[in-house]
Amino acid sequence: MSTPEVLFQRLQPIPPAHPRPWFPTLPVIGRAGGAGQAFPVASRFLAPDTLMVPSGKVATYWALRDAGVGPGDRVAVPAYHCPTMIYPIVALRARPVFMPVERGLELTAGAVAEALRERVRAVILPHYFGFVQPDTEAVMAACRDAGAVLVEDCAHALYARRGSALPGAWGDYAIASTRKFVPGSEGGALVANQGQRSHPRREPGWTDELRGLWRLLGDAAEVGAIRWPAATPTGLIGPPDEAAAAREALPTPAPAAEIDASACDRLALRSVRRLFANADHDRIAAVRRRRYARWAEALGALPQVRAFAPTLADDQVPYVFPVRLSSPQAQFRALKYRGIAVWRWDHLAQSRCAVSAELALSLIQLPCQHSLDDDAFERLVREFTLALS
Numbered sequence: 001m002s003t004p005e006v007l008f009q010r011l012q013p014i015p016p017a018h019p020r021p022w023f024p025t026l027p028v029i030g031r032a033g034g035a036g037q038a039f040p041v042a043s044r045f046l047a048p049d050t051l052m053v054p055s056g057k058v059a060t061y062w063a064l065r066d067a068g069v070g071p072g073d074r075v076a077v078p079a080y081h082c083p084t085m086i087y088p089i090v091a092l093r094a095r096p097v098f099m100p101v102e103r104g105l106e107l108t109a110g111a112v113a114e115a116l117r118e119r120v121r122a123v124i125l126p127h128y129f130g131f132v133q134p135d136t137e138a139v140m141a142a143c144r145d146a147g148a149v150l151v152e153d154c155a156h157a158l159y160a161r162r163g164s165a166l167p168g169a170w171g172d173y174a175i176a177s178t179r180k181f182v183p184g185s186e187g188g189a190l191v192a193n194q195g196q197r198s199h200p201r202r203e204p205g206w207t208d209e210l211r212g213l214w215r216l217l218g219d220a221a222e223v224g225a226i227r228w229p230a231a232t233p234t235g236l237i238g239p240p241d242e243a244a245a246a247r248e249a250l251p252t253p254a255p256a257a258e259i260d261a262s263a264c265d266r267l268a269l270r271s272v273r274r275l276f277a278n279a280d281h282d283r284i285a286a287v288r289r290r291r292y293a294r295w296a297e298a299l300g301a302l303p304q305v306r307a308f309a310p311t312l313a314d315d316q317v318p319y320v321f322p323v324r325l326s327s328p329q330a331q332f333r334a335l336k337y338r339g340i341a342v343w344r345w346d347h348l349a350q351s352r353c354a355v356s357a358e359l360a361l362s363l364i365q366l367p368c369q370h371s372l373d374d375d376a377f378e379r380l381v382r383e384f385t386l387a388l389s
């Protein structure tokens with residue numbers, strides 16, 4: 001059976017030849033902001049049955065595979081997504097059914113019910129940026145009634161909670177992307193609340209381990225978090241010129257090879273498992289909450305942006321500070337040319353959801369991670385504000 005084609009489109013070309021970012025976009029070893037008071041973390045993914053795998057993408061692949069997803073099956077996934085949420089579906093030669101999202105990124109029970117009418121075998125429910133989806137229980141019940149498997153995507157919600165309820169505990173399967181919170185050269189996690197887990201659990205080879213350590217050190221050295229003789233890359237990144245940038249914005253089919261077959265059946269690197277097991281999760285969570293509050297304070301009065309959620313609940317731990325730009329095309333370029341590597345999901349699979357297309361351009365993700373030290377974080381806040389002024 002031929003793979004159904006999923007077309008991805010970059011909604012605005014990446015600005016060509018922009019400076020390399022000066023701060024880590026993901027946590028690195030060797031540097032950390034001050035924590036103040038620790039924040040007691042609870043997470044479904046800190047339970048002993050968690051399987052550590054190379055990435056969230058690989059974890060999603062195995063969750064879907066164990067859900068029985070195979071060639072020609074349908075998988076419901078939000079129209080607003082990171083491409084890594086779609087690659088596992090493509091790798092299994094299944095077909096995504098795109099569910100519309102609301103302006104506040106809610107995935108409603110109604111949208112899920114609509115997808116379930118298309119006889120999807122599984123539903124992927126992401127808690128975007130660490131905010132728990134308000135309709136989670138209703139979605140769970142609808143999936144159960146329809147005989148569909150619920151895969152909770154907690155890539156952003158490792159430490160999130162809603163009261164005593166923990167993301168990752170609702171779905172039949174749940175995945176996390178540990179590298180977004182804890183330093184590591186890779187890192188994902190898979191839990192099963194119902195059903196089997198057939199991941200082969202191959203141990204990584206020593207070349208993989210060495211490559212991982214090299215990358216761990218290199219990533220930290222690149223942003224000056226540690227001193228290390230490996231070359232620290234300098235200069236410009238992105239497409240070389242406007243014409244190359246425009247070409248990148250053309251619709252392209254999702255590559256099935258995006259799931260690396262050589263890493264798919266193995267466990268996460270030993271170094272990654274060790275870093276995760278020994279991480280000071282309470283401190284990481286505390287710094288994230290403080291950073292979130294600082295962004296809210298610094299950007300609250302800025303007319304060029306609008307916070308997605310200006311305040312955090314007392315028990316909430318965010319992934320990033322999501323913010324809407326008022327004139328995204330120009331502002332995103334300005335940020336890139338200032339070396340501010342903010343993320344935006346402007347590379348979307350084509351769908352009919354206009355809200356997703358609008359959010360893909362306007363919603364950017366500001367880092368809250370602990371491995372920016374306090375001075376670097378304040379510099380980031382300053383430069384971000386200046387770039388938009």
Ligand SMILES: Cc1ncc(COP(=O)(O)O)c(C=O)c1O
Nearest residue numbers: 055056057082084126155177188
């Ligand atoms: C919502 C969401 N799900 C899944 C993933 C995949 O995680 P990983 O990068 O660890 O493969 C990502 C990655 O950015 C993500 O943002």
